[in-house]
Amino acid sequence: AGPLVTSRSTSIAAKKGLLIRNRTPFESGWKVDRVVFDKTGTLTEGNFGVTDLHPSSNVSEEELLKLAYSVETQSDHPIAKGIVKEGKARKLDAYDVKNYKNLTGKGLVAEVNGEEIAVVSPGAMSSNNISYDEKAFDQLAQQGKTVVFVLKDNVLQGMIALADIIRESSYQVIKELNDRGIETVMMTGDNTRVANYVGEALGISKIIAEVLPHEKSNNVKDLKQGGKKVAMIGDGINDAPALAEADLGIAIGTGTDVAIETADVVLVNSNPKDILNIVKLSKASHRKMV
Ligand code: ADP
Ligand code: MG
Numbered sequence: 001a002g003p004l005v006t007s008r009s010t011s012i013a014a015k016k017g018l019l020i021r022n023r024t025p026f027e028s029g030w031k032v033d034r035v036v037f038d039k040t041g042t043l044t045e046g047n048f049g050v051t052d053l054h055p056s057s058n059v060s061e062e063e064l065l066k067l068a069y070s071v072e073t074q075s076d077h078p079i080a081k082g083i084v085k086e087g088k089a090r091k092l093d094a095y096d097v098k099n100y101k102n103l104t105g106k107g108l109v110a111e112v113n114g115e116e117i118a119v120v121s122p123g124a125m126s127s128n129n130i131s132y133d134e135k136a137f138d139q140l141a142q143q144g145k146t147v148v149f150v151l152k153d154n155v156l157q158g159m160i161a162l163a164d165i166i167r168e169s170s171y172q173v174i175k176e177l178n179d180r181g182i183e184t185v186m187m188t189g190d191n192t193r194v195a196n197y198v199g200e201a202l203g204i205s206k207i208i209a210e211v212l213p214h215e216k217s218n219n220v221k222d223l224k225q226g227g228k229k230v231a232m233i234g235d236g237i238n239d240a241p242a243l244a245e246a247d248l249g250i251a252i253g254t255g256t257d258v259a260i261e262t263a264d265v266v267l268v269n270s271n272p273k274d275i276l277n278i279v280k281l282s283k284a285s286h287r288k289m290v
Helices: 003-015 023-027 039-043 061-072 078-089 122-127 134-141 168-179 192-202 213-223 237-245 257-262 272-289
Strands: 018-020 034-038 049-055 098-103 107-112 115-120 146-152 155-163 183-187 206-208 230-234 248-252 265-267
Touching: 003 018, 003 272, 018 023, 018 272, 023 248, 023 272, 034 039, 034 213, 039 183, 039 192, 039 230, 049 061, 049 078, 049 134, 061 078, 061 107, 061 115, 061 146, 061 155, 078 146, 078 155, 122 146, 134 146, 134 155, 134 192, 168 183, 168 192, 168 272, 183 192, 183 213, 192 206, 213 230, 213 237, 230 237, 230 272, 237 248, 237 257, 248 257, 248 272, 265 272
Parallel strands: 034 183, 034 230, 183 206, 230 248, 248 265
Antiparallel strands: 018 265, 049 155, 098 107, 107 115, 115 146, 146 155
């Protein structure tokens, strides 16, 4: 297409909520067989609120939250933001925190009063053979809540459940992709039960959960096998390698800089439904060219 056509289609794309960074992958959008969605911040708003505090015996609710609050002030993960919001709402005084370390895809750890405080995923609990009340955990996870565990020198202090909200437009985009015969996949670092709850609510065909950040791009590679064209849509730093691996990488507009810089197309209104506009516009421009 000549420059006039390009600028015209660019302004149409802008009206449809799309910022096109790489035109060639965008123009192949209509060929996509599979769309892989990140969960937190993509299909959901990524805005967690604390719903349940489940302290171990001899620990108060306030102490459980205060420990988590203190170390999570060091992180900007959506879970951290939810816990910090709750700590502030309850006007808790955070402990001094030293030697903060991020355990990518598993949680974080830091020193408080000479003791090691960790806030970690159910997966990290299992791989370290630390036991917890599985019944209470199941009950929370089955409601779609994300649960994290608070440890002091590897002794469980309790669990904290958080809930996120599924975006209204996620229901529509999944339905329309399914209707068009495009396979929908959800890939998340969150627990399998939570992932199943969200995936089933949305009608997603394939759910891949408990994925560590470095595994995301390998999963996309696997999904490309057999010549399948794969689009990946995400918002996080941990999604960037998978966005690069996909035939078409799409970032949520409010996502992290790394995700946006890696993506071929940015959804400027952060509305996952706008990926349908990629399919439709690229099809229309393909028809014009042939
Ligand atoms: P997602 O794919 O949902 O973005 P991540 O890979 O960022 O997930 O995180 C995977 C899991 O690791 C989370 O569900 C949580 O259990 C744990 N986790 C990550 N960051 C934190 C944090 N700051 N505090 C507590 N837990 C965390
Ligand atoms: Mg995310």
